[in-house]
Amino acid sequence: MSTPKLRIEHVTKRFPVRGTKDTFTALDDIGIDLADGEFLVLVGPSGCGKSTLLDLLGGLSEPTSGRILLDGRPVCGPGLDRGIVFQQYALLPWRTARANIEFGLEAKGIPKRERRALAEHYLELVGLHGFGDRYPHELSGGMKQRVAIARSLAFDPEVLLMDEPFAALDAQTRESLQDELLRIWRETGKTILFITHGIDEAVYLGQRVAILTSRPGRIKTIVDVDIDRTVDDVRSSEAFRVLRHDIWSLLHSEVARAHDLELATATEEVQHVQH
Numbered sequence: 001m002s003t004p005k006l007r008i009e010h011v012t013k014r015f016p017v018r019g020t021k022d023t024f025t026a027l028d029d030i031g032i033d034l035a036d037g038e039f040l041v042l043v044g045p046s047g048c049g050k051s052t053l054l055d056l057l058g059g060l061s062e063p064t065s066g067r068i069l070l071d072g073r074p075v076c077g078p079g080l081d082r083g084i085v086f087q088q089y090a091l092l093p094w095r096t097a098r099a100n101i102e103f104g105l106e107a108k109g110i111p112k113r114e115r116r117a118l119a120e121h122y123l124e125l126v127g128l129h130g131f132g133d134r135y136p137h138e139l140s141g142g143m144k145q146r147v148a149i150a151r152s153l154a155f156d157p158e159v160l161l162m163d164e165p166f167a168a169l170d171a172q173t174r175e176s177l178q179d180e181l182l183r184i185w186r187e188t189g190k191t192i193l194f195i196t197h198g199i200d201e202a203v204y205l206g207q208r209v210a211i212l213t214s215r216p217g218r219i220k221t222i223v224d225v226d227i228d229r230t231v232d233d234v235r236s237s238e239a240f241r242v243l244r245h246d247i248w249s250l251l252h253s254e255v256a257r258a259h260d261l262e263l264a265t266a267t268e269e270v271q272h273v274q275h
């Protein structure tokens with residue numbers, strides 16, 4: 001088999017528990033390979049370690065054990081080879097849409113004329129042709145998120161890491177951006193790791209959906225999403241419905257378990273304070 005684009009290899013992350021010598025295991029032995037050009041979605045209950053994993057992938061923190069490899073090379077620190085799109089747009093408010101996209105290209109030392117051409121290309125790709133001169137406050141939420149996606153793609157990263165990028169948008173805008181993202185993915189052939197709470201979103205976007213357990217975050221299972229995406233209304237198809245239900249059932253048991261764990265921890269803390 002060829003080298004995976006992104007390999008998460010036996011990754012464990014523990015945090016010290018303040019005031020004690022104990023540690024808290026946020027992620028336990030996570031292993032996932034993403035093939036070049038794959039679209040993988042990660043879903044899990046609140047607190048299962050999705051953001052912790054994203055920090056590790058972004059190189060903002062290091063695994064306690066295990067490693068992350070990009071094209072076979074260990075990730076050690078942040079880098080422009082990984083583009084990150086967050087839930088909040090993270091655009092610079094004093095720069096126009098075009099200048100926001102050009103921002104990272106300046107850091108890369110790309111000359112002005114080329115920067116401009118690249119910014120125009122990516123504005124067009126995300127459907128914002130003609131909006132380059134607008135400032136973030138002059139754009140809708142969906143448009144801002146398109147700019148954020150364009151900015152990440154303009155670096156030409158090896159992988160795109162997306163952390164609930166559409167969670168703050170209304171349902172209609174979210175669905176149209178999901179379609180846009182699939183189109184962009186097909187056009188660019190990028191490898192995408194997408195994190196979401198939404199089961200519909202996971203099934204609609206992912207070629208595979210990885211489900212995380214709660215406390216500690218482990219891979220519960222990875223589901224292949226083998227549905228015909230050429231039909232008119234994919235979300236209404238029988239195959240989509242079955243997959244959504246399967247993933248819902250898997251996730252539902254984890255959400256219930258996470259809730260029980262939270263209750264047990266809270267009770268323990270109260271008892272600890274009382275003694």
Ligand SMILES: Nc1ncnc2c1ncn2[C@@H]1O[C@H](COP(=O)(O)OP(=O)(O)OP(=O)(O)O)[C@@H](O)[C@H]1O
Pocket residue numbers: 015016024026044045046047048049050051052053
């Ligand atoms: N710096 C830290 N120190 C101690 N514990 C941490 C730290 N960062 C995260 N945790 C714990 O690790 C677990 C996973 O947190 P994380 O934020 O990654 O979850 P998440 O899946 O992104 O949650 P959500 O879906 O609610 O955003 C949580 O129990 C959290 O309290």
